[in-house]
Amino acid sequence: MQVKLYASLRQAAGIKMMDIEVGTRTTINEVLLEVTHRYSALDEFIWKEDGGLSEHAHVFINSENINHLAGLETIVTETDKVDIFPPLVGG
16 A cells, blocks of 8 residues: 655655555554554654544545544555645644
8 A cells, every 4th residue: 555645744754655565454543553663753743642643643545534434443455545644734
């Protein structure tokens, strides 16, 4: 599966995209754990101290926000595309 990082997440990890192998019942939670295992600098952007998903991380599977799916328990497939965005700021 393809995972893309955007803006400050790209800078923190030093990459734009990575491939993650997924099984038949892999959840987005497991994918995000693998992402932060590979690139520990992303941990503070993606996870809260209690282990939950940061309210500032915006995670999309095939352009659909996981908050509109099954959240961290959303099942992913090898052909899905995951996009992770940092908090949006501006004025």
